[in-house]
Amino acid sequence: MSQYNFTFSEVMTKKTKPYGKDLAFGRYFTDHMFVMEYHHQKGWYDGKIIPHQPLTLDPASMIFHYGQTVFEGLKAYATKDGEIQLFRPEENIARLNRSNERMCIPQIDPDLALAAIKELVRIEKDWIPKQEGTSLYIRPFIIATEPYLGVAPAKQYKFIIILSPVGAYYKEGINPVKIAVETEYIRAIKGGTGEVKTAGNYAGSLIAQQKSAAKGYTQVLWLDALERKYIEEVGSMNVFFKIDGEVITPELNGSILPGVTRKSVIQLLKHWNEPVTERKISIDEVITAHKEGRLEEAFGAGTAAVISPIGELVCEDNKLVINNGKTGETARKLYDTLTGIQYGELPDPFNWINKIDV
Missing domain, CATH: 3.30.470.10 (Aminotransferase class 4, branched-chain amino acid transferase, N-terminal domain)
Structure with a gap:
């Protein structure tokens, strides 16, 4: 009590x-x-x-x-x-x-x-x-x-x-989703409210989501407000890319929400001694990595869906099919580990779990 x-x-x-x-x-x-x-x-x-x-x-x-x-x-x-x-x-x-x-x-x-x-x-x-x-x-x-x-x-x-x-936030569950890069609208800007959870952030994103859904995409990939080139979030989730064996996520910059799942993913990857970096990453870098065969995985991370693999990413004339449209090894391992800890099926070495006396 x-x-x-x-x-x-x-x-x-x-x-x-x-x-x-x-x-x-x-x-x-x-x-x-x-x-x-x-x-x-x-x-x-x-x-x-x-x-x-x-x-x-x-x-x-x-x-x-x-x-x-x-x-x-x-x-x-x-x-x-x-x-x-x-x-x-x-x-x-x-x-x-x-x-x-x-x-x-x-x-x-x-x-x-x-x-x-x-x-x-x-x-x-x-x-x-x-x-x-x-x-x-x-x-x-x-x-x-x-x-x-x-x-x-x-x-x-x-x-x-x-x-x-x-139940599942996305009907696809842990199966990869199709994402469109948003080039017209912006989600947030440094100095605004993008790094906090307030209603207006989400209301302002609906038009882009509606537009992409009409074209058959599950969500949008948001770019920065100033240069429209640096990746920020995917839908209402943080986003990760695995390039040349390194997992990269946009650094917190004042317009990106510091997700609890994002923080947990970074801690897990470091615990496994897997390379993980928080830095600026541009959409051009991702497109180039894909063309050169170095883009191995992409996925969103958030409370609602936990891990949501990206199987296809479309930016204007560029259509990037990632990992043959299949769930990647890192995304699957993260999902299995996070949900395993959450449901008490795996050990919790980080003291993340808070039990409720019933």
Whole structure:
């Protein structure tokens, strides 16, 4: 049980739990959610777990007008021996507070945030699906609720956590996806909000995603905003390329989100003594490496999909089929290791797992 005194109001009628072929990503939600209030004169207060329900907000609430909001995404996993565990939740909470700082939102006590996540997951433990590749997605977020139309940081907020049982993020799963290089739109720029998780980043990316989907691509590869040549992210994931035996990922530059999975991939590769480098990498370098037969693999990394291999990359007139359109050895090993640790099937030498007492 939590050391924090969260009140709990249990739902009267519980929902039917979706499993099997019906379990998509982010379509279903559990019976309860966590809500906590903030007022500039009181700080954070009144943490409670209540039935999952609509929010009642004033139409002048600042979230609707100025987009002052942040969010996170992590997962709870059921092990074969009946345990429930989280993967590096402290990293997500730390990033939430970095996002708060950038968006002028009050900091959340990390211990309180973790206790709220664990208590809500503990209550909803029966919602954690058991099928291979499934998990319970955890979405903490903060919204500005003060009714005010002046452009300034709000004085009132809500911190909310909702849960969703999920299957694979991409229908392809660990199978390679087709990616289009985006040359018209940009995702973010240094000095903007690209390195934090705030809603506007994702809203602004939708038009490029929609355009690429109409042409049969799963996602887009984002280039830098200034020179339109250096690779930044793929969709909403960090991206890696294996060239001449070396794994390369774009260095964090103020516009790239510092992903928890990205950090874990780098740590794993170093643990295996495999060459891994964080640096600028241009789309021209990738195209040249492919033409010369030196581009061995490419893959995205993120919480939702874990590892998503790129089988085909298209940039204007250049069509790059990578590793014959098959999942590469490094991507497969990373996926198997990360998910093995997450589901308790492999040892955790890094102390990444945080178990929930049930």
